[in-house]
Amino acid sequence: MEEVLQLxxxxxxxxxxxxxxxxxxxxxxxxxxxxxxxLLDKITPLAPVTPKTSLTNEDIxxxxxxxxxxxxxxKGQLKLSKTSVLVVGCGGLGCPLAQxxxxxxxxxxxxxxxxxxxxxxxxxxxxxxxxxxxxxKSHSAAQAIRRLNSTVxxxxxxxxxxxxxxxxxxxxxxxxxxxxxxxxxxxLVNDACVLSGKPLVSASALRMEGQLTVYNYNGGPCYxxxxxxxxxxxxxxxxxxxxxxxxxxxxxxxxxxxxxxxIASGQGSSYGQQLLMFDGQGSxxxxxxxxxxxxxxxxxxxxxxxxxxxxxxTFCGSAATDKCRRLNLLSKEQRITVQDYKSIVDxxxxxxxxxxxxxxxxxxxxxxxxxxxxxxxxxxxxxxxxHLLRERISDLKQQLDAQSQVPVYVVCKQGNDSQKxxxxxxxxxxxxxxxxxxxxxxxxxxxxxxxxEPSFPQY
Amino acid sequence: MISEVSVLYFAKGAELTGxxxxxxxxxxELTTLQLWQELEGRHPKLSVIRxxxxxxxxxxxxxxxxxxxxxxxxxxxxxxxxxxGG
Numbered sequence: 001m002e003e004v005l006q007l008x009x010x011x012x013x014x015x016x017x018x019x020x021x022x023x024x025x026x027x028x029x030x031x032x033x034x035x036x037x038x039l040l041d042k043i044t045p046l047a048p049v050t051p052k053t054s055l056t057n058e059d060i061x062x063x064x065x066x067x068x069x070x071x072x073x074x075k076g077q078l079k080l081s082k083t084s085v086l087v088v089g090c091g092g093l094g095c096p097l098a099q100x101x102x103x104x105x106x107x108x109x110x111x112x113x114x115x116x117x118x119x120x121x122x123x124x125x126x127x128x129x130x131x132x133x134x135x136x137k138s139h140s141a142a143q144a145i146r147r148l149n150s151t152v153x154x155x156x157x158x159x160x161x162x163x164x165x166x167x168x169x170x171x172x173x174x175x176x177x178x179x180x181x182x183x184x185x186x187x188l189v190n191d192a193c194v195l196s197g198k199p200l201v202s203a204s205a206l207r208m209e210g211q212l213t214v215y216n217y218n219g220g221p222c223y224x225x226x227x228x229x230x231x232x233x234x235x236x237x238x239x240x241x242x243x244x245x246x247x248x249x250x251x252x253x254x255x256x257x258x259x260x261x262x263i264a265s266g267q268g269s270s271y272g273q274q275l276l277m278f279d280g281q282g283s284x285x286x287x288x289x290x291x292x293x294x295x296x297x298x299x300x301x302x303x304x305x306x307x308x309x310x311x312x313x314t315f316c317g318s319a320a321t322d323k324c325r326r327l328n329l330l331s332k333e334q335r336i337t338v339q340d341y342k343s344i345v346d347x348x349x350x351x352x353x354x355x356x357x358x359x360x361x362x363x364x365x366x367x368x369x370x371x372x373x374x375x376x377x378x379x380x381x382x383x384x385x386x387h388l389l390r391e392r393i394s395d396l397k398q399q400l401d402a403q404s405q406v407p408v409y410v411v412c413k414q415g416n417d418s419q420k421x422x423x424x425x426x427x428x429x430x431x432x433x434x435x436x437x438x439x440x441x442x443x444x445x446x447x448x449x450x451x452x453e454p455s456f457p458q459y
Numbered sequence: 460m461i462s463e464v465s466v467l468y469f470a471k472g473a474e475l476t477g478x479x480x481x482x483x484x485x486x487x488e489l490t491t492l493q494l495w496q497e498l499e500g501r502h503p504k505l506s507v508i509r510x511x512x513x514x515x516x517x518x519x520x521x522x523x524x525x526x527x528x529x530x531x532x533x534x535x536x537x538x539x540x541x542x543x544g545g
Binding site: 089091092093094180183186203205206207209210211226227229230236238244275277279281282286287288291 | 469470471474479507508510511513515518519520522537539540541542543544545
């Protein structure tokens with residue numbers, strides 16, 4: 001009877017694996033049929049946007065509601081039609097920005113992104129769709145833009161902006177919009193804009209907050225004037241770790257589009273020396289008056305030390321991506337693989353599985369019988385949590401013989417926080433809690449989902 | 460003289476202090492560096508964002524240094540670290 005149940009269980013598992021494999025296959029097949037002819041993976045010189053001298057009847061009809069604005073008018077519309085804008089990053093900010101610029105009749109849009117569309121992008125990156133999953137974002141965005149306004153020239157770039165290509169690319173555009181998701185790219189885009197004399201409309205968003213400033217515009221400060229020293233990488237939270245409510249970058253991307261349109265049509269931006277902050281939780285906008293351009297600035301100052309583009313990943317000490325960094329804090333002996341942990345579970349070896357993720361992530365998914373104590377609580381030695389841990393350890397100790405140490409396996413999402421937790425627990429073992437042997441589960445729950453239990457959710 | 464000001468913490472500032480805002484009694488006349496040190500004294504974890512922070516008094520940026528700043532009751536002080544996500 002038990003064997004029948006076991007077999008049924010195994011069949012169910014295999015069926016789940018098949019579903020996942022079929023999905024993957026369908027995605028790859030879809031990827032191979034999309035046309036790649038117009039997708040640029042290198043930068044080629046573009047002819048200047050042909051200036052229009054008058055609007056066609058169709059233009060007049062399409063743009064009639066904005067032509068009625070005295071602030072824009074025919075003159076402003078003609079200026080938009082000859083302006084080119086480079087969108088750095090076709091994500092949560094870049095999608096709404098590109099969408100509104102195309103709708104308003106901007107002349108040319110450079111759409112740059114080196115990533116592919118993933119399911120977890122769709123809650124905020126509103127130009128992409130279920131159908132374009134797996135395709136380069138630049139291509140997916142260009143397709144959506146063409147459906148909206150076929151008269152806009154779209155130039156998709158499926159590449160990573162780098163010190164080697166940034167100047168050549170940025171020189172070809174009138175205005176640059178920084179919609180990127182990481183610190184090294186923000187410094188790179190800033191320096192390239194200063195060196196080529198382009199205004200930089202920059203926005204960022206995380207969780208429920210957003211920020212916007214226009215740099216290097218009308219004698220105002222650049223990004224480095226404000227932030228001469230990059231932040232220590234461990235203090236930077238990205239959207240894949242910290243989360244973001246989709247509409248927040250949506251709001252910031254729309255505000256960015258507004259500033260681009262004002263600059264392009266000749267009205268000028270009001271954010272040249274201002275930081276606009278949006279607090280989505282308190283529904284408040286605040287404008288902070290910033291310091292002016294700094295004479296001592298390394299790139300836009302009187303005696304600049306940055307006269308060509310640098311290695312920004314080295315400068316910032318982090319990679320130009322918002323994907324998670326892999327920490328390596330422990331020795332081989334302090335870690336086990338998910339396969340090893342699976343055999344510990346299968347052999348019913350007594351142990352404690354300690355999940356150190358925040359409660360909000362445990363609510364998404366967790367392994368049965370895991371004890372949840374967030375890393376922050378361990379760091380702060382929160383009394384209730386330490387008490388809980390002590391209790392679990394002494395319960396287990398009673399089951400084991402007196403000499404052996406209680407084995408504790410620590411897990412988190414990707415295996416970074418769990419390593420920090422192992423270090424903390426090793427210090428606590430003895431003085432603060434009964435002696436334990438602590439090990440980190442390499443790669444965390446995401447490795448578990450990929451290698452052991454395909455039906456376990458990934459996020 | 461002491462002033463009671465409202466200090467707002469944004470982004471990483473809110474994460475490090477565990478607060479979105481608080482009311483703090485501070486000397487009415489102090490330098491911008493002293494102002495920051497007062498905040499760092501209350502929340503030592505803020506020290507990691509010191510080099511990047513935009514510190515604003517009455518919605519105006521102040522550089523950390525020896526220039527003096529006058530605080531009045533009800534003034535708003537904001538601690539704004541840069542965001543880089545998108």
